[in-house]
Amino acid sequence: MMTDVFAFFSITAYLVACGLLVRHLCQGQGNKLPVALAWIAVAMQMVYIGLHCHQYGGFSFGFFNTAALVAMIVASLLLLASLNKPVEKLGIAIFPIAALMLAFDVLFSARSPHLPSYSWAMSVHILTSIIAYSLLNIAALQAVLLAIQDKQIKSHSPQRFIRALPSLQTMESLLFQMLATGLVFLTVALASGFAFIEDLFAQHLVHKTVLSIVAWLIFSCLLAGRKLYGWRGKTAIKWTLTGFALLMLAYFGTKLVLELILHR
Secondary structure, three states, X not given: OHHHHHHHHHHHHHHHHXXXXXXXXXXXXXXXXXXXXXXXXXXXXXXXXXXXXXXXXXXXXXXXXXXXXXXXXXXXXHHHHOOOOOOHHHHHHHHHHHHHHHHHHHHHOOOOOOOOOOOHHHHHHHHHHHHHHHHHHHHHHHHHHHHXXXXXXXXXXXXXXXXXXXXXXXXXXXXXHHHHHHHHHHHHHHHHHHHHOOXXXXXXXXXXXXXXXXXXXXXXXXXXXXXXXXXXXXXXXXXXXXXXXXXXXXXXXXXXXXXXXXXX
């Protein structure tokens, strides 16, 4: 299919961009080509999604479809952040995941021409949920890299990849920016969910909602602690990863069980 051609070019561009980033890292140099290729990959994936939405009358929020969409948004957010911060090296971790999720979407997603239609309110809930998850995904990656960066700097033996990252202060600043922005979208997602979802129990959403609320409380407490008590370092890393793990379990854990195991 013609749509799959765009997916193929997108996957190829993601992987080539990652390969060039690794090469530049090993050679201690860099240029804008990997970033340009990553933008092309994102654009091709957007075309792929747009064509499928046109063909099937909407977007299917299945497990693989949503995973590919989230990975694309994460890659896009990274590219936007790289416009004013030297964080493009994070693409070494993000771009292959985006390519893999898109490949799974092409190979394993079962698309139905009879997709459910959503009201504008439910569409807002779904969209803000995906954006929140994507932002907090980058925050979790930031937290992992911060932990590695801090440990290697203290041991006076940072590896080449860690040396290529921005300073600890820059990485930590970006972490809290992503957390704050992600929390705003998560708040909107939860509020719209309570307002527009009529029966949480009937729709198998109660556990997802509870886990999301606990994650929201964790992120809120972390940002409040940062503001009031100057929390940072290991405290910020631990709370960020705990909150994101709950959020990942709430969304993808639920979809995995319902769609791939229970076939609902």
